[in-house]
Amino acid sequence: MTARILLFTICFAIQINSFATQPDFDSACFAPLNRFVTASMDNLWLVTEFPPKVTRDRNNALLKDMIANTPFMSHPNNLEGISKETAQLIYDNVAQNPVAGLGALKKYDPNCENGFCFGRAVAVNMEAAQRGVDQNRVLKLWVIGDLKPHQRADLKLWDYVERNEQGEWGFHVTTIIKSDKKGWWAIDPVFDKPLTERQWYNSMLEMTPDRNAILIVTNADRFSLDRSSIEHAIGLSDNNYYNGYFMDLFKYYWTKSKHP
Numbered sequence: 001m002t003a004r005i006l007l008f009t010i011c012f013a014i015q016i017n018s019f020a021t022q023p024d025f026d027s028a029c030f031a032p033l034n035r036f037v038t039a040s041m042d043n044l045w046l047v048t049e050f051p052p053k054v055t056r057d058r059n060n061a062l063l064k065d066m067i068a069n070t071p072f073m074s075h076p077n078n079l080e081g082i083s084k085e086t087a088q089l090i091y092d093n094v095a096q097n098p099v100a101g102l103g104a105l106k107k108y109d110p111n112c113e114n115g116f117c118f119g120r121a122v123a124v125n126m127e128a129a130q131r132g133v134d135q136n137r138v139l140k141l142w143v144i145g146d147l148k149p150h151q152r153a154d155l156k157l158w159d160y161v162e163r164n165e166q167g168e169w170g171f172h173v174t175t176i177i178k179s180d181k182k183g184w185w186a187i188d189p190v191f192d193k194p195l196t197e198r199q200w201y202n203s204m205l206e207m208t209p210d211r212n213a214i215l216i217v218t219n220a221d222r223f224s225l226d227r228s229s230i231e232h233a234i235g236l237s238d239n240n241y242y243n244g245y246f247m248d249l250f251k252y253y254w255t256k257s258k259h260p
Contacts, residue, residue, distance in 0.1 A: 044216055044225040052212035059215040067183050071136035078134035081180035087194040090127045095189040097123055099249040102160040108245045117173050119245055124175035124187040125220045126253045137178035138220040143204045144171045145213030157190045
């Protein structure tokens with residue numbers, strides 16, 4: 001195995017974390033959430049759609065459960081949560097990251113095909129891991145719906161890409177980290193600062209024509225909505241895959257870990 005593949009394997013393992021043996025978030029940490037969504041589904045695109053009010057009620061119940069039920073610590077010596085100041089530091093690090101930062105989109109996504117919200121979510125997970133945050137206190141929030149980002153003129157995204165009224169997102173994802181007080185911090189650089197889980201969800205609703213979007217929470221190691229895409233994960237070790245985005249991202253954090 002070449003050093004290049006070894007680097008990829010070690011870093012990407014942080015994300016996929018043995019999908020076949022690792023219980024997913026809803027069964028491992030938040031049993032009450034099972035009544036709202038099955039986050040362990042192989043393909044989350046298949047989550048049943050409901051009328052807007054029913055969906056919003058389910059989403060609101062999910063958010064309340066997230067605040068009321070704190071995940072178990074996987075190790076007592078790990079960090080239980082982060083302060084507002086640390087959330088801002090992680091946000092700044094990802095926003096300024098030479099790969100994950102929005103300023104790199106023209107390099108890695110010149111045709112605006114991917115957006116790389118899932119790439120920025122990986123970077124946030126890496127930042128949390130480097131700070132020793134417990135793995136059960138780092139999750140991902142996904143929204144699925146008819147998202148029209150141009151409806152939010154205040155997005156930081158428009159500082160780097162053209163605001164296109166024809167642009168649509170079928171989904172969006174962010175990594176969230178448990179607060180050292182109440183709730184969670186959503187670290188999503190398309191906004192101008194870290195948001196609470198509720199603020200982030202409301203911001204997503206503002207992008208939809210009928211304030212309707214499905215909200216799902218999963219383990220942070222879930223890479224995509226469709227688990228079957230993990231079969232192509234080894235392709236990420238090829239610089240032609242996603243224009244080398246993940247190889248460059250993992251290389252960046254590998255170097256950073258050796259020279260903090």
